[in-house]
Amino acid sequence: MISDLGVSDIGAKSVTRVLQSQIVNALHLGERDKASNILSSLSHGNDPLRSDDFVCILDYCARSPDPLFVMETWRIMEEKEIGMNTTCYMLIIQALTKGGYLEEAFNWLSYLGGIPHSVPDLPMYNVFLSGCIRMRSIGHIDSCLELMENQMVGKSEDTYWELLKLAVLQENLYAVHEIWKEYTKYYSPDITFLRKVIKCFTVLGDLCSAYKALQHSVALVFQGNAFVQRSSKLDIPIPSTNDFEFKKCGMSTTGDDLTRENHLDTFNAKTDALCGSVKSSNSKFVEATSEGRSFPMCDKVCQDSGYHVLNRELGNGNSDQVINNLRLSFNDVIHACAQDRKCVLDEQLFLQMQRLGIKPSSNTYDGLIRAAVRKRGLRNALKMLKEMEEANFKPSTSTLAILSIGCSNVLELDLAEALLDQIHTTSWLWPFNALLIGYDKTDQPERAVRLLAKMKQLNLKFDTKTYELLFSLFGCVNAPYEDGNILSRAEAAKRINAIELDMRKNGILHSHSSMEKLLKALGAEGMIKELMQHFHMAENQLILTNNFKGTIIYNTVLHSLVEANENLLATDIFKDMKSRGVPADMSTYNIMIDCCYSSGCYKSACMFVSMMIRDGFFPHLSTYTSLIQASFSTLVANDGFDEALHLLNQMNLERIQSDVQLFNSILFQAYMKDRIDIVELIVKQMHQERIKPDPDTCSFVFHAYKCLGLHIAAMEALQVLSMRMISYEESVLQKKKKYFEENFIFVEDQVEYFVEYRGMRKLRYSSEVELHILKESFKIGDYEAAALWNLRMCAVNGFSLSWSPDQSEWAKQLSCSHSSKNELYLPMDKTIIKKMKKRKHIAWVLRAS
Incomplete structure (x- = not known):
């Protein structure tokens, strides 16, 4: 039964x-x-x-x-x-x-x-x-x-962990410290809980506390307290006997406290004390940066010694679990250091890991490479990638992505593309956008086509930034190298329609930035009708929602219209801008002054200056440059030179520093109108203000003398200005003299003869030296390359070179002449200047009338 x-x-x-x-x-x-x-x-x-x-x-x-x-x-x-x-x-x-x-x-x-x-x-x-x-x-x-x-x-340990997650969610660093303080009153933390605390500190950017918590973890391991045994049925609090207060170290999120050398020395001292004599005498150091710092890399003897020390200290069969916990904590702090450019602790942490015998993981190298890209440069990051591959670690997608972004930022586009080719699955769009930015800067849309195919293959969904770059890359066909024509405009319209169609398919709306790029592309190709269509669409969708962003849209359209000589339409758009309440900025007024220059109306330009001052914007250098150009477009007294010199005087009174572009605008007009006196005055003023000439300056001055039959003066002026283009300091010129003369100026070319069909024999120089100068321009700069070209021409034509340009007869004669003209630039009394500034608006109104 x-x-x-x-x-x-x-x-x-x-x-x-x-x-x-x-x-x-x-x-x-x-x-x-x-x-x-x-x-x-x-x-x-x-x-x-x-x-x-x-x-x-x-x-x-x-x-x-x-x-x-x-x-x-x-x-x-x-x-x-x-x-x-x-x-x-x-x-x-x-x-x-x-x-x-x-x-x-x-x-x-x-x-x-x-x-x-x-x-x-x-x-x-x-x-x-x-x-x-x-x-x-x-x-x-x-x-x-x-x-x-x-x-x-x-509360149990799990409760405190949930409260820590809540504090991190609320980005409340103070709460994290308070929770940790309360936890240590009732429990003795082990490295598992400390790893969670370290994670919280690193997420909130408190590197100082994270660093100290990490050192406590290492200390617990060597004290034999890596894990605290608790009852599986009862959660009985065991108060800590150690001081785990981290708040005293400061809760700054900048990491400034970790950049001092004494912290690093203390770090090494602690590691040596914990590991005993683990540090090997034959540790090697790999060169890290151009500044001369070394990136520490312990050798295998050091790593093996550290690993044996940990095994000896633990001896309870938990060594693998302990090492894994420590590795995760080190990785968290290293990744946090990578986010802070001031913190140099990542190198020291990596060295301590190896001294302790903790072998780095792929995540460790990922953090080190991120830190290297942001703080020590791309070259060091690539060395770390090589170290990673030698350690038989395959770089993760995030590692390849951050390296590719670093390469794109310094325009190492081949390497950036090669790194992205190693990514087979990803949802991250930003490394591809960074490479597209590089292609846009270097004007290589054909390479962007291949990258887009790669992005389609990975099923990446484009964002607004991607489409913005596509408009910039593919919106122009002929521009900026040629003017748009019927064929180029048809092709540009086809590309733009395809991009906008793809935007609509993916549910992406135009942003202010993408619309700005689109309008720029249409304006560059001279597609005024399409430009106005998209502009009216932007008015209805974007400008009314953000007037300040609308200013950028209006400026883009106004600039394109002025470049296309659509001056009346530009004026109407400006009136519409003011009527809609969209604020004009300095760029807006400068564009409208350029519009007056194109239409030949200097009085209107003065009117816009008056409006600018009334709106709280004072004329800057670009404003005066446009005004000077506009002054020559109208038949005013003395061909506009009196007004141009008056504007220069006004700039001097307002303490606005001139630049070479402003002076070139006057030199060009003086050259065109055979005003050699104005040419010499402007050159002298440039010398007094220590403004370096550029190739245009040399060309205008040289041809101004040449057109008047003053060939010797033309060659002397070309030589002096070319010297000043290199440097105004005679010591610098003397230092470069030997190198330039021996490698560029006095190098003999091979001479070739050829006979034309009429029997005339002509001398032709080969272009070897000129090509050499072109190649060197990437190292010495375009201005110095142009100067060398000019000096070589002087030498070839039999003129002796003097590397003391101020001792030239032409320069001496120039410094003694035009004394009366200098009155334009004499400083005035401060009270007069103050009164003139108060009456500035009235003065421009009177000019406009």
Whole structure:
């Protein structure tokens, strides 16, 4: 009789287990109706049911999660009056929390708290807190903490970890320190919990605290306290006997405290003290940067010694787990150091890892390469990549991406493209956008086509930045090298329509930046009709939402119209801009002054200057340059030179520094109108203000003398200005004299003769030296290359070179002449200047009238 009862009981259990498995399988396959039917069959069986007969179902619902089926199961248990244990309550709360039913889960916690002898366990609160933090429901978190305080359930290590995650979510560094301080009052932290704390500090940018917490972790390992054994049933707090206060180190997020040498010395001293005499005498150091710092790389002897030290200190079979925890903590701090340009701790951390025998992982090298790209340069980062590959680590996608971005930023585009070719799966768009920016800067749209094919292959979805770059790369066909024509405009329109069609397919709307690039492309090709169509679209969609961004759009359109000589249309657009309340800036007024120059109306230019001053903008260098050009476009007294010199005098009074472009605008007009006196005056003024000439300056002055038949003066002027183009300092010229003369100026060319069909023999110089100068221009600069070209021409034509340009007869004669003209540049009394500034607006109004 007894044996029969036992067999029956075992059979009932087997049937119940089978039904539970069938329910779980049905839920897994998505067959909810079938699962409900089997659950109903289970509840209507003749065998008595217990709470354990539903644990498998509740457990699956908690893991899935499936809050609806868990409530259906609970109703069945209620109907059958099946008593529930702690495990069932835990799984129900977990299913509701993970499923997003926070209010219902909290009601369960409150309900259990109100039943005598059924107070919820602390793990239930921890599960609920974890779900609330994941859902970012601050209200439920506050309610839960209040309920915990009322029920006096205390806090466990898991509770403190959830509170730390909440503090990180709120970016509350102070709360992290307070939680850590409270935790150490009741628990002795081990390296597992310290790793979590280090993660919080690094995410919030507190490198100082993260560094000290990391050193505590290392110290715990060598003290034999890497792991604290706790009871599996009771969470009994064990107060810490060590000082784990990190707040004293300062909570600055800049990492300034970690850039001092004494910190690094202390770091090394601590490591040596912990490792004993681990440091090997034959450690090697690999050159890291051009500044001469060394990147520490311990050799294999050092690493093996450190590993044996850890094994000797631990000796409890947990060495692999300890090393893995330490490695993760080191990686977190190294990655945080990579985000801070001032912190130099990543090198020291890597050295300490190797002294301790902690072998770096792929993630370690990823952090080191990020730090190298941002702080020590691309060359060092590539060395680290080579070290990584030699250590048989395959670079991760993030490593390749950050290296590619670094290469794109310094225009190493071949290497950047090669790195991206190694990426086979990714959702990151920013390294590809960085390479597109590089192609845009170097004007290589044909290479961008290949990159776009790669992006399509990876199924990357373009963002607004990508489309902005596409407009910049492919929106122009002939520009800026040639003017647009019918064919180029048709091709540009075809490309732009294709890009906009792709934007609409992907649901991407125009931004201010993408619209600006599109309008620039249309203006560069001279597509005025299409430009105005897109501009009116931008008016309706973008400008009205942000007037300040609208200013940029208007400036782009105005500039394109002025370049296309559509001056009347530009004036109408400016009036529309003012009527819509879109604020004009300095660029707007400068563009309109250029418009007046194109239309030959100097008085209108003065009117715009008056409006500029009224709006709070004072004329700058670019404004005066445009005004001087406009003054020559109108038939004013003395061909405009009196007005131009007056504007120069006004700039001098306002302490505005001139530049070579401004002087070139006057020199060009003086050369065109054979005003050699103005040419000499401007050259002298440039010398007084120590403004270096450029190739245009040399050309205008040379041809001005040549057109008047003053060939010797032309050659002397060309020689002096070329010397000044290299440097105004005679010591610099003397230093470069020998190198330039021996390698460029006095180098003899091969002479070739050829006979034309009329029998005339002419001398031709080969272009070897000229090509050499062109190649050197990448090293010495375009200005110095042009100067060498001019000086070589002087030498070839038989003129002796003097590397003291101020001693030239032409320069001496120039310095003694035009004394009367200098009165234009004499400084005036400060009170007069002050009065003139107050009356500046009135003066420009009078000029306009």
